[in-house]
Amino acid sequence: MLLNNPPSTSPCVKEGDNRMAYVGRFAPSPTGPLHFGSLITAIASYCDARAHLGSWLVRIEDTDIPRIYPGSEDHILRALDAFQFEPDADIIFQKDRIDIYEAVIEQLHQQGAVYACQCRRKMLGSNHIYMGTCRDLALPLENQAIRVKVDNQTICFTDRLQGRHCSQLQQDLGDFVLKRRDGIMNYQLAVVVDDYLQGITHVVRGADLLDNTERQIWLGKLLGYPELQYMHLPLAMNDQGRKLSKQNRAQALDLTQASQLLQQALLALHQPRVELDTPANMLKQAIAQWDVTFIPHGTELQGTY
Numbered sequence: 001m002l003l004n005n006p007p008s009t010s011p012c013v014k015e016g017d018n019r020m021a022y023v024g025r026f027a028p029s030p031t032g033p034l035h036f037g038s039l040i041t042a043i044a045s046y047c048d049a050r051a052h053l054g055s056w057l058v059r060i061e062d063t064d065i066p067r068i069y070p071g072s073e074d075h076i077l078r079a080l081d082a083f084q085f086e087p088d089a090d091i092i093f094q095k096d097r098i099d100i101y102e103a104v105i106e107q108l109h110q111q112g113a114v115y116a117c118q119c120r121r122k123m124l125g126s127n128h129i130y131m132g133t134c135r136d137l138a139l140p141l142e143n144q145a146i147r148v149k150v151d152n153q154t155i156c157f158t159d160r161l162q163g164r165h166c167s168q169l170q171q172d173l174g175d176f177v178l179k180r181r182d183g184i185m186n187y188q189l190a191v192v193v194d195d196y197l198q199g200i201t202h203v204v205r206g207a208d209l210l211d212n213t214e215r216q217i218w219l220g221k222l223l224g225y226p227e228l229q230y231m232h233l234p235l236a237m238n239d240q241g242r243k244l245s246k247q248n249r250a251q252a253l254d255l256t257q258a259s260q261l262l263q264q265a266l267l268a269l270h271q272p273r274v275e276l277d278t279p280a281n282m283l284k285q286a287i288a289q290w291d292v293t294f295i296p297h298g299t300e301l302q303g304t305y
């Protein structure tokens with residue numbers, strides 16, 4: 001399958017120069033119910049897209065089947081309804097798209113950009129950077145982890161909030177896994193492929209993903225995809241100084257309190273106050289007042305949530 005052109009069937013994607021100026025997205029993983037930190041990401045990605053007269057898509061990142069938390073997908077979908085977000089296309093689920101990711105791995109294999117790796121995690125150095133032990137062994141791809149090769153170069157990008165961010169690919173990252181030995185597609189691959197196929201132009205997400213961005217830019221370059229604009233939001237922290245996350249079982253959003261939570265999330269982003277109303281009306285106000293320059297810089301929000 002040739003994946004250099006996004007499918008023309010997607011309502012929001014036009015090929016080549018006709019791509020929309022702004023297509024944003026919210027891409028939660030169902031590894032737990034949505035929490036206040038996820039709400040901040042959803043609101044910021046939505047308001048930023050709408051304030052740019054862009055479209056906004058939702059993708060459920062559910063390739064890592066063992067980490068799916070029962071009921072969380074349902075909670076995410078109910079939350080999107082409760083907060084009255086309006087995606088511009090049907091929600092896509094990555095678990096239905098494994099063939100597409102396989103085809104991209106094949107494409108990279110033809111380019112000589114990937115290889116099978118039989119090294120176990122404990123064989124990595126103390127800094128967890130893979131030294132390329134299996135690079136030249138030409139092992140068959142079946143039933144092995146698949147790694148993509150990185151070059152000896154530095155990738156930089158300018159984040160809309162965090163400023164310039166760079167990684168030296170070999171020293172800082174090393175060849176990284178696209179598909180695990182158990183057959184599960186890695187987030188790095190699926191996110192890059194789907195951002196491209198959905199015609200995404202702008203990524204707004206939590207600062208915990210900042211350090212993944214150079215890997216994703218590298219992979220996008222290998223595949224000939226256009227570069228994206230990134231904005232990594234400061235993270236909401238709990239009272240133990242840890243980021244709210246599904247893994248540390250942050251409290252699920254109470255969907256009966258959608259308007260109040262919306263107001264709190266906008267204040268956390270230092271946006272002007274919006275009057276309590278239906279979530280749809282509050283989002284309208286928030287979009288009209290949206291100003292990225294008010295969002296605190298840095299990777300953590302002040303205070304606890």
Ligand code: GLU
Pocket residue numbers: 027028029061191204205206209
């Ligand atoms: N699925 C990731 C998460 O829930 C977000 C991926 C992204 O926005 O690039 O943390």
